[in-house]
Amino acid sequence: MKEKLVLVGNGMAGVRTLEELLKTDADKYEITVFGAEPHPNYNRIMLSPVLAGEKTIDDIILNTVEWYEENNITLHSGDLVTRIDRVNQKVVTESGSEASYDRLLLATGSNPFIIPIPGADLDGVIGFRDIADVDTMLATAKDYKNAVVIGGGLLGLEAANGLMKNGMDVTVVHLLDSLMERQLDKPASALLKSSLEERGLTFLMEAQTASIEGDGRVSSVKFADGSEVEADLVVMAVGIRPNMTLAQEAGIYCDRGIVVNDTMQTYDPKVYAVGECVQHRDICYGLVAPLFDQAKVAANHLARIGSKRYEGSVMSTKLKVTGIDLFSAGEFNEEEGDEAMVLQDPASNTYKKLVIRDNRIKGAVMYGDTIDGTWYFQLMREGTDITSFRKSILFGQHDLGDAGHGDETRVAAMSDDAEICGCNGVCKGEIVDAIVKKGLFTLDDVRAHTKASSSCGSCTGLVEAVLSNTVGDGYDASPNKQPMCKCTEHSHDEVIDAIKENELKTMDAVRDLMDWKTPDGCAACRPALNYYLLARWPDEYQDDAQSRFINERAHGNIQKDGTYSVVPRMFGGLVKPDELRAIADVCDKYEVPEMKVTGGQRIDLFGVKKEDLPPMWKDLSDAGFVSGHAYGKAMRTVKTCAGNTWCRFGTQNSTGLGVKLEELTWGSWMPHKFKLAVSGCPRNCAEATIKDFGVVCVDSGYELHVGGNGGIKVRVTDLLTRVETEEEVLEYCGAFTQMYREEAHYLERTAPWVERVSLGYIKERILDDAAERKALYERFKYGQKFSQIDPWKARAEGAEAHEFNTIKIVA
């Protein structure tokens, strides 16, 4: 028989936990849900837009009644649980129904704090928490004029804005001298206040409410200094208190909230708790992002997998008042020893401040222009060293998915039909629609449902911006630790380290040790694991063809019609008449539909039938060609220019050096594709400064450049160093390449890798530490012994024959 799980509290954290649980193990429990509110689970954070008239209740329902039915969940809505009987393991409700449990999940949320002053119990004095409160506010706005909102925090301002939109005269009363003091510093707070005043809100700052007056219904609010303001409605938004009465009365240990450990378990091991009702490591959270992290952990333990820990969350805040852009995260007031970087432009009404400690972002406040908020937040959480881009950091991440959008990356201002994802043709409107209708919170969800940013990924930043604009902080920005894929909880770095430290030499060994959830992985993790193992154990690991993307398995690029392309290697772009003749002959013999000179200084033969590949490779191999690896996460090409052999400006033999570099590096598998170039002088005809490794020859020697990219997001290289001899060029190139091969994440090109680990770190290992550089170079050369075996020749001689033959049968 199935075990019984009872959830008390049909809100955001509780139901998210159920969703996570169903994803992991849909059949483990018979589930019963009790909710005091007479609604299915809805998106509470969207109550503000509902109040402001920008959304309807239907828009914000997250799980419909049908959802509960489809998942065999028994829902009792509108029924308050009044008692937990821990001895008999059951709960009892107001209406008298009972449900017994094997596991109990408490997610009772919190209650608005109502200041205990005279008159607080009058009609027309409410909090801002649920649909009932919004209904009351909307009804009051129809018949009455004056509203007072007590509390100038996030919730209070959103309530005030909504009431004003409904035609009320609103006064916001705040105890302190600046608004949202928990999220904003004084300058940002002042900007916010003046723009809200412009819209018509009145503020009473440093005002202490003494009593609420009225006869049955509220009529005014009195202050400690004796002054008085008329009021037909009072909304108290001065804070929330975890709703823990139920747990307390059942004798479960509570402090400021229901106390839980890192597995979201209360002091009664059968009882779990998540959400705002919880106190974890002394913190009670009041935003959804941390609650969703908690939900994942609780679900993991309810499913008896038991591998996750909740270790607390870092939070950021956005104000959901349409037309006001505000972002805040971390510690935004600098302490002794911190540095503050401030950008203030009164003309455009923008303000940005970053608090920096030890070259890392500790906090950020932004007003007016918040587009880079998610970026700063990410840098902050990941503790990225910002030294190398510190000078420009305040101007934002220019290259935030701006392929084709130029200056237009102001997501909020973009029209609904603006195309966000160029690969899949997805417009902003479609994304917003999917987020709202399907209740999406994460980038992965949006990718799955709309395909936006699921292809080349260049618009990821834009999609994230649309997400955070649409769902506010509900947006679950990439969690602190990004798992490799859905098959595991472990990150790329953890996997790379485990392979090295535990000497794991097969994919099964990795999956066993690291608790993979699927027996044979997926299309995302298998190629990654195969690469990591190959890079770490070049002499021992047996490459697994079935874990390679088809291009690498068939050693050609698959075309849209299922044929393949063939690109023979031309070292340094040099070619001889005989070689050209051989290529021409091959094209005639196999009726190649099209030949093209590529951007990589060689020739692409398009439209080759799969079964023709091995014989064609044999002919090419006989003419001296090897594979160009144009299909692989591998070393691709070395582009060169004429150099001092012919060019009047050439300072060194760039062509010859290019050939040497290509001879050193060809055949090497990489985390992503890897391109090189050598230019003979700073005119840079080989475009070396947008390559993964580029050499610019100068009179005194060679400038070595790294981390460039000419593709989706153009990035100019960083100068690694200058050297004097060709031998040094080869050594530094080998060392840099090997470091990238060993440490970058699979599918991370050098450009994002260099930005992630910082140029400083790479210099430490390759420039400052000569022994380390030499060791890296040696490891690279050792690995090359095993990878410089031409895959085309091998297949022409019969390797993997089954890959290229089809079976004919007559039915």
Added chain:
Amino acid sequence: MTNWIEAVKLKDIPRLGSRVIKTDTVNIALFRTTLDEVFAIKDECPHKQGPLSQGIVHGTSVTCPLHNWKIDLASGEALGPDEGCTNTYSTKVENGMVYLTSDKMMAA
């Protein structure tokens, strides 16, 4: 009565890999899982006709090589939020030989 025809020896399909069977009317992809189950589906992705045989096999599904749709090998249905379906054919394995039914092949 089901008409079984010999297709290929089980050992000639790589584990987590595939082979393509060509008939006069249709290309059929035969997949073999880690547990040596064999599935046969039309070698055409419901999205844009990508050759499913060339995809990466995991569990009992295959990821299309062209745009990463995930197709369930048993039902031929697209998984996840994607929608679409491709033909499937019955298979059986006896004495190391994989057999296919010929019934639907003519119809395909």
